[in-house]
Amino acid sequence: MNWDNIRKDFKRFLSFExxxxxNSIVAYINDVEKIRVYCEDNAILLEKFTTKDFQNFLVWINGFNISPYSQARIISGLKSFFNFLQLEYNFEDNPAALIETPRLNRKIPDVLDIAEIDQLIAAIDLSQSEGMRNKAMLEVLYGCGLRVSELINLRISNLHLEVEFIKIEGKGNKERLIPIGQQAIKYLKIYLEEVRPKLSIKSGNEDFVFLNRRGAQLTRVMVFIIIKDLATKIGLKKKISPHTFRHSFASHLVEGGADLRAVQDMLGHESITTTEIYTHIDKDYLQSIITQYHPRS
Structure with a gap:
């Protein structure tokens, strides 16, 4: 079989079906490339690939010191690949169907407390031209729990500030509506009305909310740098990233008593088990629940 054709067809399948x-498509295609190399090195025809071959393949990739998390993702990606081959190329069996994905201990993410978030935002130099943009950006990042990709792709046409909602395009181009608070609205309006109009906006970037000083869409890397610089400025010892603001958003909502399903919807999680991790973050909060509600406390 022609691997190039299979890759192209699988890529189209992932994109359109x-x-x-x-980013997800690139990861899937990289997984297919691993199985291609293994097949060619061991003279195995893809259409003859068996469950035993898949087990040997897992032993092979384990020799590259790939983490359990990466191995689990590879298994998941290749299960989808062989499902695709059954659908589109009439393969009889899925050799990955009986392979179990390793159980992983879920890592509890680092979060910032409210005082630390206030410190970071207060450290922004508003005398600089990009200061108000950064303030609005971090207020939206924390106030709405966005992924960094959702933040940099936020569009003016998807802001519905009069009803206090914004529309987000999340993973897999899935849209969701998220409430936006008064604090974020306040600084977003200042940026949009007083700062952004002064930029010379490059063609094709007119609808993006957050722009760099050259009038082009802000990049993920730039958001990381802005946050890292602020953390250094206030002497914060925690290792943080834009995603830390998302974790903090969710953690603070759950600690405040927010319904887990509502938090799931706002974060755009497909499974509530992903959201449940935020119930395990604050030990003091959990202790207070035991003290307050358990009859033996």
Missing amino acids: RNLSN
Whole structure:
């Protein structure tokens, strides 16, 4: 079989049938490349690939010191690949069907407390031209719990500030509506009305909310740098990233008593088990629940 054709067909399938993001598609195609190398090195025809071959393949990739998390993702990606081959190439069996994905201990993410978030935002130099943009950006990041990709792709046409909602395009181009608070609205309006109009906006970037000083869409890397610089400025010892603001958003909502299903919807999680991790973050909060509600406390 022609591997190039298979890769192209699988890529189209992931894009149009599964509606996956570009980053996810790249990861899936990289997984297919691993199985291709293994097949060619061991003279195995793809259409003859068996469950035993798949087990040997897992032993092979384990020799590259790939983490359990990466191995689990590879298994999941290749299960989808062989499902695709059954659908589109009439393969009789899925050799990955009986392979179990390793159980992983879920890592509890680092979060910032409210005082630390206030410190970071207060450290922004508003005398600089990009200061108000950064303030609005971090207020939206924390106030809405966005992924960094959702933040940099936020569009003016998707802001519905009069009803206090914004529309987000999340993973797999799935849209969701998220409430936006008064604090974020306040600084977003200042940025949009007083700062952004002064930029010379490059063609094709007119609808993006957050722009760099050259009038082009802000990048993920730039958001990381802005946050890292602020953390250094206030002497914060925690290792943080834009995603830390998302974790903090969710954690603070759950600690405040928010319904887990509502938090799931706002974060755009497909499974509530992903959201449940935020119930395990604050030990003091959990202790207070035991003290307050358990009859033996």
